[in-house]
Amino acid sequence: MASDSILLVMDMLNDLVHPDGMGGKSYVPLMQDRGVYDATELAISKARAAGVMVGYVRVGFSPNYAECPPGSPVFSKARDNGVFKLGEWGTEVLDRFAPQPGDPDIIKHRVSPFYATKLEPLLRAQGIRRLVLSGVSTNGVVSAAVREGHDRDYECVLLEDCCAGATADEHDHALSGLRRFAQVTSAADVTF
Template sequence: MNTALIALDYIFDITHPEGKIARSAQQVVERNIIAHTNQALVLAQQKGWLRILVKVGFAADYIDQPKHSRMFGQVDKLGALALDQSGTAFHPDLVSELGELVIVKPRVSAFYGTNLDAVLRARSIERLIICGVSSTWAVQSTVRDAHDRDYQVSVLEDACAATTLEEHQISMATLAPIAEIITLEDL
């Protein structure tokens, strides 16, 4: 079955302790999320799977920022998520060269306003393995979107993190009816 690994929002502002909106950074560190993601990327490469890195970001002048959004409405004031700044660079420990394609998304889901679905369909991808930060937002949103687009979806649990372990576990339980929850060992 044609498979793609989709890795979401492993960027400095979100995953690094010094990031501007890094509410999940402590869990990223404690649970070794970046190391697990690197392992997943290597495994995906060995298996010949498509490897896509996705990051959220806005234009330097924030013209595309949704000012009314409770999630994104203040990022301009924080100087976060600007595509011309270091905050949208991948986490320094992520081996981003293992990704074959980088997609920039303007909202929570990796499908919204991007060419992700077209790329997957062009490669006849049927199965998606999704991981990222945060479990509660980017992962849940993208998994739900993928499910509704008729992909077979798995969530790589040990490469995902949220603000707290409890929040992460609730997200995994919430997604279990529509996605297989797997670990690196399962890969």
């Protein structure tokens, strides 16, 4: 692949975006209403057709939740609810967006896709300078990726129609703050 871009598909996990996952009551209806599933498929297809790497970022913890911060307002209930457990259905990428052999799999234990992960070494080794970002939640991993990517000198492109918050307000509020740090566009309009 001779591209300086990567499409990151972040936390599009069964636990969050499958109707039978824990996020089925919050993310799924909003994603269906806004066409996020179809837009994400389009973005992945366009990236692959252009020879752009597609990387997958997944939140997950060991079966004993050793990396799970007990005092975190975001993750403290993961153990109690049996979610985000690596090696189980919930942390697999939704089938519609399934990785292909060789696609990078970046496991994270916090909100940020950069914190204590292999993302930065991968980007540097591959000569990536442009991050095209999608996923859930807009105010979580997407926001963290935009802000940290910006501060690490990457060009950040946010695919608005490939993201969702748990509520429309969360999504809209996050977007309003991210426009300073990233180009905001759509799956149909992005150029790879």
